[in-house]
Amino acid sequence: MSENASSRGLDPQGYIAREGSLARVPHAFRAVVAAARDRLLEVFGARLDSAYLYGSVPRGNARVGRSDLDLLVALREEPTDADREATRALGEAVDKEFPQIDGVGTLLYSRARLLSELETYDLGWFAACLCTPLLGEDLAEYLPRYRPDSLLARETNGDLALLLPRWRQRIAEAEDTDQARRPLVRFMSRHLVRTGFTLVMPRWNGWTSDLAEMAEAFGAYYPERAGQLRAAAALGYEPDGDPAVLRSYVDDLGPWLAEEYARVHGIKAPRPDRA
Known part of the structure; x- marks a missing residue:
């Protein structure tokens, strides 16, 4: 090594x-x-x-x-x-x-x-x-020992497409205040950055939990989306309640990530309690 x-x-x-x-x-x-x-x-x-x-x-x-x-x-x-x-x-x-x-x-x-x-x-x-x-x-x-391979990528974050409808519902049901939206921005920002990172994890060949490092690793392989991941990483640490951010997550970045993830790694095995 x-x-x-x-x-x-x-x-x-x-x-x-x-x-x-x-x-x-x-x-x-x-x-x-x-x-x-x-x-x-x-x-x-x-x-x-x-x-x-x-x-x-x-x-x-x-x-x-x-x-x-x-x-x-x-x-x-x-x-x-x-x-x-x-x-x-x-x-x-x-x-x-x-x-x-x-x-x-x-x-x-x-x-x-x-x-x-x-x-x-x-x-x-x-x-x-x-x-x-x-x-x-x-x-x-x-449990076994784990390598940063495509199987791990698929089974950890290969279900984003299933999550997006629930995210849209949570956004729609949230109070129309920055305070109410801020936790959603933090949660969704972190989830999208981690998904973007595990998308490229086998090629990057490693693991990190640092959001900024995750975004940089992702950006090396998807430069056209790098700015979005860097911005999401920053919001994962210091969220605001901008509704436009949430809309961009469920209407643009999230659907693109879900489609690319399925293309590269496949779909996560279904869970009985996760329709």
Whole structure:
């Protein structure tokens, strides 16, 4: 493995290296992480199989007052609606208590779902490579190692065409205020940049979670769309509530990305709960 390749998020064997660690959590966020850990145990107890951090906090580049706390929780059985409500309430309580974070987002699945064959190159890869163990058994021990290939690209982001109608609905239902649209701009900007990056990931031969670096990697292969990805990367970090941005995402950039993605990598395998 060349020095250049190893600097692109790969280990010496060319597999995607796990990003983040508890040692990298900035001091300002350690109390937040401790509180979330303790409350997950209180809420789920013996039903909790594993819990992880992901995102900027375990990567060490979280910004006080700007970054959110991202959690992945695996239960020993399928989560119920009551479990999802308890998770939402936990996140709201932690967010209210700690001003250094701007929201808490929690993904909630069963252990069986994360380790299923269908999710090996999507949620499984996510847990094994992008998540930092916080509680319980590390499910990465039961998952393969991953290369930045077309199979991984297809199974992680090959469903954009299915998402776009839902995005249009969310935009239509949002209040007509910058405050209401800002979270949508941030979410959709990040998703489109990541999709653009994984479109070219096998050719770039590496992994990064830095939005700006993702946009630059994409732009090397699609210069005619590079400006749009760079702008989306900036909005992923500092969103505004411009409705024209959202319209451009669902009417132009998103449909183009979905079509090009299907042409290059194919369509993601259908999920029972993702029509």
